[in-house]
Amino acid sequence: xxxxxxxxxxxxxxxxxxxxxxxxxxxxxxxxxxxxxxxxxxxxxxxxxxxxxxx
Numbered sequence: 001x002x003x004x005x006x007x008x009x010x011x012x013x014x015x016x017x018x019x020x021x022x023x024x025x026x027x028x029x030x031x032x033x034x035x036x037x038x039x040x041x042x043x044x045x046x047x048x049x050x051x052x053x054x055x
Contacts, residue, residue, distance in 0.1 A: 001009075
């Protein structure tokens, strides 16, 4: 394998790793949004249950 072939191979691996990192970050942000939404829903249910218990 020539130097040029090795450079292309390492460049391809580096770009692939960067793309995979971007995908993981993107889906991580989506998971965080979903988690925050679930937490807000659980807090609303808790508040509603506390109000029912107090009444």
